[in-house]
Amino acid sequence: MTEPVDLAAAVSVLDTARSVTVLCHVQPDADTIGSGLALAQVLRRRGVPVQVSFAEPSELPVSMRGLPGTELLVPAKQVVREVDVLVAVDCGSAGRLGALADRLGGARISLVLDHHRSNTRFGMVNVIDENAESTAGLVARVLDAWGEPIDRDIAYCLFAGLVTDTGSFKWARPGSHALAERLLATGIDGAGITRTLMDTHPFAWLPMLSRVLASAELDREAANGAGLVYVFVRREDTVGVRSEEVESIIDLIRTTSEAQVAAVFKETRSTSGQWTVSLRSHDSADGSPGVDVACVAGALGGGGHRYAAGYSTTGSPGELIENLTRELAQP
Secondary structure, three states: OOOOHHHHHHHHHHHOOOOOOOOOOOOOOHHHHHHHHHHHHHHHHHOOEEEEEEEOOOOOOOHHHHOOOOOHHHOOOOOOOOOOEEEEEEEHHHHHHHHHHHHHHEEEEEEEEEEOOOOOOOOOEEOOOOOOHHHHHHHHHHHHHHHHOHHHHHHHHHHHHHHHHOOOOOOOOOOOHHHHHHHHHHOHHHHHHHHHHOOOOOOOOHHHHHHHHHOEEOOOOOOOOOOEEEEEOHHHHHHHOHHHHHHHHHHOOOOOOOOEEEEEEEEOOOOOOOEEEEEEOOOOOOOOOOOHHHHHHHHHHOEEEEOOEEEEEEOHHHHHHHHHHHHHHHO
16 A cells, blocks of 8 residues: 555645746656646746756657647756746656756755656655556646646646556556546547657658667566567667657567567667666566566666666666666566
8 A cells, every 4th residue: 555645745835836947857758748838837827937847858859849838848958046946747766857956956845746656755845646647647636636727738738648658548547537538528639649649750760660670689588587578779770760759669569478578778869878778567478467677777777667667877788788687687
């Protein structure tokens, strides 16, 4: 059992805020951006000065540029160093803020809104619900507790986080569909939002996939026999494709039936030998719980959920695989 989530603590911080910075995690997905923009629009509606940002990359992924409230986004270098309240959304640790982690020290109070089990509680006030399917779902509940209505633009942002973090509701939890129905009732185009975020790619995606998937490796003995499938995405593979295309690869290789664990090693575009790693797992065929990749990622400096986690690292491909398989072998 987990402790009840103290939504009132978040409401108390937000209700008295005189100025707010909302920070999303590096390499942002629709859950962190959607949650951040939804919250920022409410604050603006209340007359509170607010800005939203993320450390890297330098621009918002193309698929998210249609979200309402993007005019509240500012480049990382323009984020004020002193603010009344700093809110981190969908960030499991201060490290996920990247270069903007230093803004924590300039806030009178810091609030963390997140749903990752591995969250390090790095804020002064931490409202973490590891049972939530998305941070967007948690933000919706905070707004309800605050008495702030969810209009169409805010619903658009929250639905973006909900649909992506549930994998188009493949990993929905109790209440996920009820929230989706409520958000859709505002008049947003759920199918269009989903298509833009998850099912639209440029042609360059196809040859990139061809190269990367052709290099896939399967280690049936890894993870104490549970199996590991993995690919490397090198800097040269990402020329001409967006970050969304690279992030989509994990959802393809995780379908491998011979491996409970999937990993994608993504070399950063700016630095050779620096990688971000996405991990996924699933239950075994007999229904027993699958590998807890949050523990594995945590041991390697990252974190996440039992079945979806990640971390950042450096080294050669051989070193990366050796480090990962060693952690997967732990009982």
